[in-house]
Amino acid sequence: MTPAAATPETAERSAAGRRAPSTASRAARHRRRHLTPWLVWGTLALVAAAAFAWYADGGRWARVETPSMGTTAPVGALLWVKPTDFDSLRPGDFITFVPPGSDLTFSHAVEARNADGTIATRGELSPTDPWRLEAEDVRGRVVMVWKGAGWLALMGPALLAGAVAIAIVRRFVRAGARAPVTLLLGAALLALTISWYDPLVGAQQLAFTADDDGSATGTFVGTGLLPVEITADGGDRVRIGAGEVGTVEAVALGAGEQDEHRLEVRIAPVLAWWWWALIIAGCFSPAVVSAVRERAARHGAVAP
Known part of the structure; x- marks a missing residue:
């Protein structure tokens, strides 16, 4: 049985069918690109309006x-x-x-x-x-x-200035590289801001007691966003969260040093499983975004 030859009309309909998904896909992406700024600015406007109403009412x-x-x-x-x-x-x-x-x-x-x-x-x-x-x-x-939220208010001006700088840099980057460049600069901005203001890990000493045997006891309160574990040198350890109080005791020191009553402690963050999940997700996010964009580009391409 001899296959029928494709007529020009058949070929035209086939090409139109192949182009239709591509056109719809481009239209959907176009709508998303135009909708996202409106959503962002709309949210900011609502937040600003709520803050103004609070301030106007004496808050x-x-x-x-x-x-x-x-x-x-x-x-x-x-x-x-x-x-x-x-x-x-x-x-x-x-x-x-x-x-x-x-x-x-x-x-x-x-x-x-x-x-x-x-x-x-x-x-x-x-x-x-x-x-x-x-x-x-x-x-x-x-x-x-x-x-x-006070930490966010404190870091807000630096983050906002950095976001404006990133937006300016994006205008000089080709379209295909804007997403990875934004992720890279955004991560650097967040890391530098956190490093400067140090909101994550902290503890403040509230009290210190020296014992007769040369040991010492210290009371601490958590001052960072993350819970921390405080370990006394040669002594015990305690875990505290933001605003929580804990006490550690350092055992007696060696001979000849007992009169010093030193209390040396190490402070380390205690990360819950979901913190590790967020860190891992953040590490893989550039690759995921790149893969998603590449897949969308392939599906949006016009078939020959």
Whole structure:
């Protein structure tokens, strides 16, 4: 049986059928490219509008820089502060204030109302504050605590400036190389910012006790985003998270050194399984993005 020869009309329909998926694919990619900026700018606009409404209503923000409030507001937390009626404050209320004779802002809990109408405050990990607060000293009541968000607020200007610089560099890079270049520069920007501000791993010593046998005991509080393990040289170890308190003891030192009462500790991050998963995913993300883009390009190509 002799196969039928392809007519020009048949060949034209076949070519059109091959071109149709390619045209649809290009149209879909075109829509995605134009939709993504709108989604990004729309989200930023909503965030900016919410922040403006909060500020216009008297709300303010404060970033926690010391560990005095323990796990309630660890270092790096972002506090949402709302104006409040001074007479309505009760023990346990979390407030932000500027104490008399100081220009520093503190955020502690109300401990008691004094007979003269002033209030006393203290932190969870600190003794009663030495001042008595009046209405003009109080800036507001803390209504929300976003743990870790204060670090983002601190690093935000550097990240934003870096993002603008990356966007400018992208304009001078050919289209096919923009994705890997963006990933490379973005990773470098994030690494440099984290290295400079050091938000991940930290601990602060709260107390130190020297024992008669030459050993020493130290109490620490976590000040980073990641939980850490603190190991005393020749002694025990303890794991603490942000705002958590732990104590380690270093055993007695060798002969001739017992009068020094030294306490040397090592601080190391403790990574959960999902942190490792994120790290591994980040390492493979450039290859995955490149493979996806290459596959999309092949499917979008016009068949001969």
